[in-house]
Amino acid sequence: MMPLEVLKKYWGYDSFRPMQAEIVDSALSGADTLGLLPTGGGKSITFQVPGLLMPGLTIVVTPLISLMKDQVDNLRALGIPATYIHSGLTAAEVRLGLQKAELGKVKFLYLSPERLKNEHFRQRLRDFDVSMIVVDEAHCISQWGYDFRPSYLHLAELRKLFPRAVMMALTASATPAVVDDITRLLEFRPGFKVFRKSFARPNISYIVRYTEDKPERLLTILQNTAGSAIVYVRSRRKTREIAETLIASGIPADYYHAGLAPEDKDLKQQRWKDGESRVMVATNAFGMGIDKPDVRVVVHYDLPSSIEEYYQEAGRAGRDGKPCFAVVIASAADKAVIARRLSEAFPPREYIADIYEKACLFIDLALGEGFNKVFDFDFGKFVKQYRLQEGSARSALRLLSLAGYIDFVEEVDARARLMMIAPKHELYSLQLTPEQDEVLQYILRNCSGVFADYVQISETVIATRLQMTADAVYHALLDLTRIHALHYIPRRQQPFLFFPSRRIQAKYIEMPRDVYDRRRDLMKQRLDAMKRFVFDPTACRANIILEYFDEQPSSPCGSCDNCRATRRPQSASDPKAEENLIKSLADKEIELRELVRRSRLKPEKAAEIIRRLLDRQELTLTDSNRILCKHP
Numbered sequence: 001m002m003p004l005e006v007l008k009k010y011w012g013y014d015s016f017r018p019m020q021a022e023i024v025d026s027a028l029s030g031a032d033t034l035g036l037l038p039t040g041g042g043k044s045i046t047f048q049v050p051g052l053l054m055p056g057l058t059i060v061v062t063p064l065i066s067l068m069k070d071q072v073d074n075l076r077a078l079g080i081p082a083t084y085i086h087s088g089l090t091a092a093e094v095r096l097g098l099q100k101a102e103l104g105k106v107k108f109l110y111l112s113p114e115r116l117k118n119e120h121f122r123q124r125l126r127d128f129d130v131s132m133i134v135v136d137e138a139h140c141i142s143q144w145g146y147d148f149r150p151s152y153l154h155l156a157e158l159r160k161l162f163p164r165a166v167m168m169a170l171t172a173s174a175t176p177a178v179v180d181d182i183t184r185l186l187e188f189r190p191g192f193k194v195f196r197k198s199f200a201r202p203n204i205s206y207i208v209r210y211t212e213d214k215p216e217r218l219l220t221i222l223q224n225t226a227g228s229a230i231v232y233v234r235s236r237r238k239t240r241e242i243a244e245t246l247i248a249s250g251i252p253a254d255y256y257h258a259g260l261a262p263e264d265k266d267l268k269q270q271r272w273k274d275g276e277s278r279v280m281v282a283t284n285a286f287g288m289g290i291d292k293p294d295v296r297v298v299v300h301y302d303l304p305s306s307i308e309e310y311y312q313e314a315g316r317a318g319r320d321g322k323p324c325f326a327v328v329i330a331s332a333a334d335k336a337v338i339a340r341r342l343s344e345a346f347p348p349r350e351y352i353a354d355i356y357e358k359a360c361l362f363i364d365l366a367l368g369e370g371f372n373k374v375f376d377f378d379f380g381k382f383v384k385q386y387r388l389q390e391g392s393a394r395s396a397l398r399l400l401s402l403a404g405y406i407d408f409v410e411e412v413d414a415r416a417r418l419m420m421i422a423p424k425h426e427l428y429s430l431q432l433t434p435e436q437d438e439v440l441q442y443i444l445r446n447c448s449g450v451f452a453d454y455v456q457i458s459e460t461v462i463a464t465r466l467q468m469t470a471d472a473v474y475h476a477l478l479d480l481t482r483i484h485a486l487h488y489i490p491r492r493q494q495p496f497l498f499f500p501s502r503r504i505q506a507k508y509i510e511m512p513r514d515v516y517d518r519r520r521d522l523m524k525q526r527l528d529a530m531k532r533f534v535f536d537p538t539a540c541r542a543n544i545i546l547e548y549f550d551e552q553p554s555s556p557c558g559s560c561d562n563c564r565a566t567r568r569p570q571s572a573s574d575p576k577a578e579e580n581l582i583k584s585l586a587d588k589e590i591e592l593r594e595l596v597r598r599s600r601l602k603p604e605k606a607a608e609i610i611r612r613l614l615d616r617q618e619l620t621l622t623d624s625n626r627i628l629c630k631h632p
Contacts, residue, residue: 003028006049010078017042019197023168024049027132032167032192034138034182036174038199038315043170044071047134051108052080054131054166057101059158060110062136063149066285068110081105083453086112090489093454096419098124100453113140113151114407117500118372122157130162135186138169139308142181143514145174146308146526150402152185159187172315173199173308176550199311199549203318205559206541207327208534210604214301214329215245220593220603221327222251222279227296228272231281232313234302242301243281252278258285262415262491263458287313293320300328303534305341306526307548310533330534338527346399346520347392349511355396356405357506358386359497370499377497379410402515407498416491417454418443418477421484424451430485438466439476440485454489538562575609582609586619586629595627 003024007013016024019037023046026033037043051058062068068084075082083097083106101109102124109128115121133155139145141152159167167189169182183192211217222229233239239255246253254268254277271277273292280286284304298317304310310328318324362382363375383390397408420443422430432440442462447455459477463470477488533544542557556563578601585598596606610627613619620628 001053003049003053006052007045010052010080011045016045019195020046023195026193026195027166027168028053030166032183032186032188034169034179034188034192034194036171036179036194036196038172038197038201038311043136043172046170047132047168048075048080048108050166051132051134056129056131057104057106058108058132058134059125059128059130060108060134060136061113061116061152061155061158062110063113063140063152064137065112067136068112072108072110075108080107082108082110084110085115092487093489096453101128104129113149113155114409114498116154116157117151122161125158126161128162130165132166132168133158133162135167135169135182136171138171138182138186139174139178141185142174142178143518144177144181144522146306146522148402148519150404151407156185156187172312173549175548199546199551200542200553201315201318202557202559203321203323204314204542205323205325205561206314206545206557207325207561208541209327209329209561210331211329212331214331215242216593217329217603218242218299218301219246219249219251220597221297221299221329222246225297225325227278227324228275228292228294229279229297229299230287230295230313230316231279231299231301232304233281233283236283238301239281239283243279246279246281252276254280256280256282256286258283258410263460284309284313287316292316294322295319295324296322297325297327300326303328303330303334303338303530305338305523305530307529307533307545308526310530311545328534335531335535338531342520342524342527344389344391345395345523346516347396349509349516351392352396352399352511353506353509355388355393356400356509358382358388359397359400359406360503362386363497365499365503367505368502371502373499375497375499376494377408379495399511399515400509402519403509403511404500405504405509407500408495409498410495415456416459416489417456418447418450418486418488419454420444420451420486422486427485430483433476433479435468435472436476436479438468439473440480442466443486450486454487459491536562538566578605578609579613582606582613583618583629586627589622589626589628591626592621 001009003021004015007016019035020042023033023035027047027050035043035046037046047058047060065086068086072082072084083100085094085097089097097109100106135141135152135155137147140147140149141155142148167186169186171182174182179194183194209217209221218231231242233242236257236259239257243253243255254272256265256268260268268277268280272280295317298314300310300313304313314326317326359377359382362385363377365375379394382388383393394410397406400406401408427440439462442465443450443457447457449455459470459473462468463473466473474490477486480486481488529548532539533541536544540553540556540563541560543553546553582595582599585595592610595610596603599606601609610619614621618629622628
């Protein structure tokens with residue numbers, strides 16, 4: 001089959017998106033390949049199509065467990081055999097996944113990078129028939145990258161295991177220094193190819209709105225735009241609060257963050273995709289792998305910490321190529337907030353060593369113990385028990401991970417799953433209670449493939465269908481596990497700590513210069529670039545992004561707020577006429593927001609005039625936040 005035939009057969013598309021065909025052809029020619037495709041460029045297609053055409057297995061390395069599970073589920077839904085292995089799985093699940101890959105029963109094996117630290121695990125891979133190795137989020141291998149992960153440095157071991165396999169690296173955003181690191185550290189062979197799609201997104205208008213009343217400005221933005229929207233914030237609490245505010249104002253909204261149950265995440269995503277919820281208020285946990293082409297506006301209520309993060313999140317708008325908006329709502333306080341992020345991300349070295357000591361005590365790990373072991377780690381309980389500041393504690397654990405003392409994995413949300421382990425003919429002779437029998441019969445009727453692999457389930461769904469309590473279903477499944485009818489793994493939503501080495505005394509904890517000082521300098525540069533993007537009142541915002549990624553713009557974009565301001569005729573305003581206009585509109589009682597809108601003045605200008613008229617008592621503000629002109 002030809003690549004286009006595979007694309008049509010499995011995905012139903014008649015043609016590739018820009019740059020996809022070139023990357024596919026490069027991989028099929030045997031060349032190591034780096035693809036830089038902006039968010040929404042369809043990176044997964046570029047390795048899934050050639051992976052289906054190549055004779056052996058494709059290994060895909062990705063740091064995001066949620067994205068790994070989504071892609072495997074999507075492939076299975078298309079009839080393409082795939083599986084994944086990460087540190088959140090049981091030993092039995094890992095063994096089953098490896099057996100399937102070794103026997104050629106899957107075409108795609110997704111791995112989390114920390115698995116490759118284990119020498120025994122790497123040796124298990126040695127006999128696999130691997131045609132291609134794919135490194136997703138490849139910027140994570142570079143210390144110049146904004147999301148560097150030490151576990152990625154072990155990926156070159158795959159090149160040694162499979163020297164003839166094609167190496168493909170993919171990322172949405174990378175500076176030239178990061179591109180050099182990727183090709184060097186992944187040991188790309190001579191003749192490798194780099195495909196870079198321009199970072200320009202001409203259909204996106206980049207807008208910054210300055211205000212001291214962010215909730216009001218967010219309402220104004222959403223009321224004056226149409227279509228689906230995403231609002232990004234930096235705390236889980238804010239997602240719910242802002243969504244509730246929008247709903248109260250008549251805007252269909254929902255919220256999303258990493259702490260939600262998988263069933264809730266799926267339901268919220270589907271409602272948003274179907275248009276039942278127009279606005280999704282979310283942390284950066286939302287968006288990965290979600291392909292909704294008609295998002296018309298992405299709003300950053302809180303500022304990201306880098307241009308890379310901002311570009312990826314803003315790039316979720318307008319994937320259909322139609323005009324859309326990426327809006328940042330900024331206040332004067334945001335400059336100080338950005339400055340505080342640096343000190344929070346890099347707490348004092350003594351604090352980091354103290355967090356290591358406390359974490360070991362929390363999991364009851366003795367000195368000299370822990371080598372190559374995984375421990376459940378309730379981060380919320382940890383910070384509460386030791387009365388820690390959440391952000392600084394999380395940063396300390398992350399720096400300890402970068403330094404190689406631990407691996408702190410917070411993105412774990414594994415659904416409940418089970419697999420039948422008793423042969424079918426033995427199930428009829430089991431002595432079961434009525435509830436156990438009902439649950440077993442439900443599984444046999446509704447969970448296809450359960451005798452061959454672990455199948456995800458929801459205890460809540462089973463309970464609803466069987467008119468039982470979720471607790472009763474849970475205990476029935478435990479009982480069926482005890483009698484070896486099946487193997488049930490309850491849902492796990494617990495972060496964990498992995499110890500690549502034995503616990504040492506805290507006084508011996510050191511933060512290498514590359515981990516602490518150099519990365520602190522890099523973060524400061526990124527924060528400074530983000531501040532320039534938001535607070536520079538004259539530069540073309542699209543060009544700031546292009547220059548950051550070392551792409552030379554040919555001309556100003558013409559559509560960002562700064563470009564529009566320079567095009568606007570600078571006619572002298574008549575303050576008296578503007579005041580009279582405001583007073584005439586307020587001749588009858590009017591909502592403040594409506595008064596500003598009808599004035600057709602800039603919101604900042606209208607607010608200034610209204611404050612002046614209120615101070616002179618020529619306007620009155622009622623208890624219901626409405627404006628009324630006071631006639632003499």
